[in-house]
Amino acid sequence: MLKLFGARLATGAGVAALMIFSAEAAELQLKRVMLSSGGVGYFEYQAEVEGWETIEVPVRLDQVDDVLKSAVIFDDKGGSGVVELQGRDSLAEIFRTMPVGPDAFSSPAALYGALQGEEVSVSDPVSATGRIVSVVEENATSKDGGDIVRHRMSILTRDGLVQFVLEDARGIKFTNEALDAKVNGALAALAANRQRELRTLKITARGEGSRTLTIGFVIEAPLWKTSYRLVNGPDNTTRMQGWAIIENASGADWKDVELTLVSGNPVTFRQALYDKYYVSRQSVPVEVLGRVMPRADKGGIDGEGLTSDATGGSAAARRAASYDEAAPPPPPPPAPAAKAYYAESAPMPSQPGNVAAASNETATQVAFTLPNAVSAGSGQSLAVPIIDRVIPADRISLYQPAVHPLHPLASVRLSNDTESGLPPGIVTLFDTTSGSTIYVGDAVMSTLPQGEKRMLSFALDQKTKVDQTSNSESNLISAKIVKGIVEMQSLTRQTYSYTVKAPSSEDRSMVIESPRHYDMELKSPEAATVELTQDAVRVPLTVKAGETGKLDVVWERVDNQSLTLSTLDLNSVLYYAADTRLSEAQRAAFQRVAELKQNIDRIDSEIAEANAERERLYEEQKRIRENLAAVPEGSDLQRRYLATLASQEDRLTAIEQKLTALQSERTTATRSLDEYVNSVTLKRRAPPARGAASAVSGAPSR
Numbered sequence: 001m002l003k004l005f006g007a008r009l010a011t012g013a014g015v016a017a018l019m020i021f022s023a024e025a026a027e028l029q030l031k032r033v034m035l036s037s038g039g040v041g042y043f044e045y046q047a048e049v050e051g052w053e054t055i056e057v058p059v060r061l062d063q064v065d066d067v068l069k070s071a072v073i074f075d076d077k078g079g080s081g082v083v084e085l086q087g088r089d090s091l092a093e094i095f096r097t098m099p100v101g102p103d104a105f106s107s108p109a110a111l112y113g114a115l116q117g118e119e120v121s122v123s124d125p126v127s128a129t130g131r132i133v134s135v136v137e138e139n140a141t142s143k144d145g146g147d148i149v150r151h152r153m154s155i156l157t158r159d160g161l162v163q164f165v166l167e168d169a170r171g172i173k174f175t176n177e178a179l180d181a182k183v184n185g186a187l188a189a190l191a192a193n194r195q196r197e198l199r200t201l202k203i204t205a206r207g208e209g210s211r212t213l214t215i216g217f218v219i220e221a222p223l224w225k226t227s228y229r230l231v232n233g234p235d236n237t238t239r240m241q242g243w244a245i246i247e248n249a250s251g252a253d254w255k256d257v258e259l260t261l262v263s264g265n266p267v268t269f270r271q272a273l274y275d276k277y278y279v280s281r282q283s284v285p286v287e288v289l290g291r292v293m294p295r296a297d298k299g300g301i302d303g304e305g306l307t308s309d310a311t312g313g314s315a316a317a318r319r320a321a322s323y324d325e326a327a328p329p330p331p332p333p334p335a336p337a338a339k340a341y342y343a344e345s346a347p348m349p350s351q352p353g354n355v356a357a358a359s360n361e362t363a364t365q366v367a368f369t370l371p372n373a374v375s376a377g378s379g380q381s382l383a384v385p386i387i388d389r390v391i392p393a394d395r396i397s398l399y400q401p402a403v404h405p406l407h408p409l410a411s412v413r414l415s416n417d418t419e420s421g422l423p424p425g426i427v428t429l430f431d432t433t434s435g436s437t438i439y440v441g442d443a444v445m446s447t448l449p450q451g452e453k454r455m456l457s458f459a460l461d462q463k464t465k466v467d468q469t470s471n472s473e474s475n476l477i478s479a480k481i482v483k484g485i486v487e488m489q490s491l492t493r494q495t496y497s498y499t500v501k502a503p504s505s506e507d508r509s510m511v512i513e514s515p516r517h518y519d520m521e522l523k524s525p526e527a528a529t530v531e532l533t534q535d536a537v538r539v540p541l542t543v544k545a546g547e548t549g550k551l552d553v554v555w556e557r558v559d560n561q562s563l564t565l566s567t568l569d570l571n572s573v574l575y576y577a578a579d580t581r582l583s584e585a586q587r588a589a590f591q592r593v594a595e596l597k598q599n600i601d602r603i604d605s606e607i608a609e610a611n612a613e614r615e616r617l618y619e620e621q622k623r624i625r626e627n628l629a630a631v632p633e634g635s636d637l638q639r640r641y642l643a644t645l646a647s648q649e650d651r652l653t654a655i656e657q658k659l660t661a662l663q664s665e666r667t668t669a670t671r672s673l674d675e676y677v678n679s680v681t682l683k684r685r686a687p688p689a690r691g692a693a694s695a696v697s698g699a700p701s702r
Helices: 061-070 090-096 102-106 108-114 177-192 315-322 570-577 584-628 636-679
Strands: 002-004 029-036 040-050 053-060 072-075 081-085 119-122 128-141 147-157 160-165 198-205 210-220 225-232 238-247 254-264 358-361 365-369 374-376 381-390 393-399 409-415 425-431 438-445 453-460 465-482 485-501 508-515 521-524 536-543 548-564
Touching: 040 053, 053 061, 053 210, 061 198, 061 210, 072 198, 090 177, 102 108, 102 177, 108 128, 108 147, 128 160, 225 393, 225 409, 238 254, 238 409, 374 381, 393 453, 409 438, 425 453, 465 584, 485 508, 485 536, 508 548, 536 548, 570 584, 584 636
Parallel strands: 029 254, 225 425, 393 508
Antiparallel strands: 002 081, 029 040, 040 210, 053 198, 072 210, 081 198, 119 128, 128 147, 147 160, 225 238, 238 381, 254 365, 254 374, 358 365, 393 409, 409 453, 425 438, 438 453, 465 485, 485 548, 508 536, 521 548
């Protein structure tokens, strides 16, 4: 049983028609429907009740979880209410205490056969009381000669065994009143569960006198959609009509209900509240004292001490420890249910009003309440107006090169000056400037908050042509050398050029969409004249009829680079020594560094050659010494080997002297390089005029 005290029940779009089973029960009437773009609906019912009344509401099984999550009740003068709902597996719970299962109720023979041993009384064709012995199927012949199946039931009475044909018996009753009550309860449960996909809510209103009971709940509902019509009039005004397309999937007819449509992106949850959950508990074995069996004594010997069990404790202690294992973790708790949103009920007008809906905007969503009551049959779709008014709009040509590289898009720049935001939808555009209504195209409008603008492109403007080019250059604007550190500053410029040819007889208000660079600064046009999007800038451009307009969008970035002359590789030094963007003195400094580095490279090459020759001689001497061990003492071959070793030793001595001299020379050359780069100081070169510096065609690898 679910008790909801002073709460307000909310029902939804999947609930079957509300029916009243009691002739005296109050009749619920659907008064208000609120459909949310979050895929849920709030349905509100009212009933006039007197005193204590119980209202029964059939609910679809797949919607019970939502009902339990959001159900609320308002009783304007009554006390706390109670909501009863049979369990998901209530039939299984009932039969858990029954001696038979649901299959036993397929026929009287199956029921009595399953309750073998129970005591029954029968009044006709025999009058007897006894316990059921058996119910046996037998074949017989009917009066018209056909074959029939009958069941012979046997009961054991005080006077002995009594048999009768079950199909002919009358007045059979269980003498055990408790069993008789269980059988009747099981039959009632079978009847209640006949419709497997329905559950019945029993709502009890507690109070005195006549009063209004309001019941509602939030459940899953079809998503409502929006479509717009935009009409360009002869006086250059633009009229917008907005329509909402909704479906009545509640299973009940809507008759004169207040309809509210909510646009937003609310958080909605589903939670299995109708399922049973049990906490996983640790299983502890029962301590059983076993029979004590002393073992026969075989004697013993003296010992100086006793050792404990190798396992570190007695077997009983180990058993006790094994019982203390961690229990399996319980299942994770269900996710918390989302708090439902309820819009305030708007008063229903007594007279027809405007066709458009009244809007009310909150921080996260916009609600449209229709001024007139709505009626719709179950399963019926409706299109209802939510806006109809003149709205600011400008005709423009929007150039998006990613959409079409040659022609712009015929577009409308729409401004939302209404009292609330507008939900997204398809826009169908019409033109009536010629005196008749002409369809001109469709557009897609995203969510349009109050006070913002949107570009709606509906066709290709083939009368207007656009040519675009782009150019990227990187120019060195300054460089200086201070104690071997080179500081260089370069200017990277990205230019997008657009040339627009307007039609011969029409002016064009253009909006050029150009790529946006987050790592660069917009230099032209002025940032105040452009509109920024996530990945582009929109620049306005007006071109007179038959004329050609031009536009440059320029982005710039200044990059600073710091180099150490002494650690630059020779190729990089030679590159900058020939770079005409540097001053003559700067190039001369790089040239001098290159000469010093070339000298060091020459010395390093000679050192490498000397080391290679020394290693070769070491290997050759190793071979000769191995051969000397194998030749006869005083032989000619021995003398030849010894002469070769003496010559090689002289050469190794010369190589060692050369390496010593080369290392000294390299130290001197390295010192000369360090002294030179630390002594060079050249002031910053004045930056050239804009556009005068040459573009860098390639940079050295560093």
